[in-house]
Amino acid sequence: MTNDNRRRGHGRDERADKRPEGAPAGDICWGRNPVIALLEGDPERCMKVLIAKSAQPHIKAKITELCRANGIIFQNVESAALDRLTDGENHQGVAAYTAQMKLWEPEELLASLPAAPSPALILLCDHLQDPHNLGAVIRSAEAAGAAAVMIPKRGGCLPTGTVVKTSAGAALRLPVVKVGNVSQTIKMLQEADFWVTGLAMEGRDTLFREDLPPRSAIVVGAEGEGLGNAVAKACDDIRFIPMQGTTGSLNASVAASIAMFEWTRSLGKNNK
Incomplete structure (x- = not known):
């Protein structure tokens, strides 16, 4: 044909x-x-x-x-x-x-990780809508040493070819996990001894106030809307990234990248 x-x-x-x-x-x-x-x-x-x-x-x-x-x-x-x-x-x-890659289940991913207190980083996306943002997030996650990126089955963008291309192929190498309810996924991560930090301008403290724990999950919200209320309440901590300009907010993929590399810095500092 x-x-x-x-x-x-x-x-x-x-x-x-x-x-x-x-x-x-x-x-x-x-x-x-x-x-x-x-x-x-x-x-x-x-x-x-x-x-x-x-x-x-x-x-x-x-x-x-x-x-x-x-x-x-x-x-x-x-x-x-x-x-x-x-x-x-x-x-x-x-x-x-x-999808061009296998999509993992949360239980499968957690079973593959070293048990606590071994360090690990997971990025959880709360309904990102732009496939270019998701691709950039996955690319940064691999570069920062994250174990996986989690995305919801409903309400967010799917890991299409655009995501794979934007990630520079990282989406084919880093586990991408499909999850149901984001708040319930946070509870699952907490039960696996992850400290869950949400990113929001309404955060109680700056991202850089203290080092991120070695076993961390970072939650980034949707473009324009940020974290959902239930998701924010489920997190262990909410932090913001201080800014000097008047833009008001960072691109979701940029904010996620800063937070993930802050975890990388914290881990390297604590391992010295």
Whole structure:
């Protein structure tokens, strides 16, 4: 099948882009059999499934059952939405967003880390919306020595090809963990002996007041909105980054980077 003028955003030569029907194009997989095969054989790469409201009931039941079994978000949409998403391809009422990397589960990540009191850093994103910001966060996290970056399954940007590209490939090397409720994830981290520090201009103390603990989780909020109220309350501490100018706030990825490298500095100081 020739894909003509589709998927230009992925930088392909469309005249040479020939693949089986429903094969992943960038970050999208469509068609009943390809999506079912993805859910059965490689579910860790599936981020979200869209099902047409008009899809055949037995197909809808099978796909939703697979999604529930694997903890994958699914959404019922109008068929026209899938037409737009797949550029008019024969999607057969179903499409899925795919990731170029494995997406870890929180329990899996924590089980892979050295037990407390061994040092470790985790960055938890509270619904970042911009894939460029998420890519920059992941790139900085790897450079700072973080163990993983956690992102919510709902309400934030997904780790698409744009994220991988912006991260300079770090998203393929550093564990990216999909989580459900961010506040509950904070509690899970606290139970694993992580000290959880949220970043917000309303923080009680400056980020640099005292060293960050060797076993730390840093929480960065969404662009423009910052940390949610429930998330902020769940944190052990809220700190702010002092600024001299009149901008008012830092880009989310910049704030996260400063905090992560402050942890790196603190760890190096304490290990001397």
